[in-house]
Amino acid sequence: MTTDGFVTCLWFDGQAEQAAHFYVSVFKDSGIGDVLRHGEAGPGEAGTVLTVEFTANGQRFVALNAGPQFRFNEAISFQILCADQKEVDHYWARLTEDGGEPGPCGWLKDRFGVSWQVVPERQLEMIKDPDPAKADRAMRAMMTMGKLDLAALEQAYAGD
Secondary structure, three states: OOOOOOOEEEEEOOOHHHHHHHHHHHOOOOEEEEEEEOEOOEOOOOOOEEEEEEEEOOEEEEEEEOOOOOOOOOOOEEEEEEOOHHHHHHHHHHHHOOOOEEOOOOEEEOOOOOEEEEEEHHHHHHHOOOOHHHHHHHHHHHHOOOOOOHHHHHHHHHOO
């Protein structure tokens, strides 16, 4: 096994190249790598994209055009830890644009059906607080939200 960690393979039904370019446009430290096209031997139509290697936020991915057999679901999601509300707003807006779907508690699905958790790092600190009353207030507030509102979470955490 190499020491470069894991490469996440995302299965698409014909949108691998479109998805790779979208993710590269959303995240810093991103880029498109090799694009593998079907040859005459198939299995897809010669010249069409089979895989696209890309990096998003420093994480390596392969987007695979493999057909309609499998779909994404919430059992797997990517968590984006955000420094502040500005980052939460940025990722929420970009990932829900053009057909993405907002969900509860900071979760969303992008236009390709991939699930994301857009989470301020501070929120994780609040719900892990050793004071159970503070942690519970922050958790209760989070459970009422779609996109997480850091100011409202701080208010609940403080008991205001």
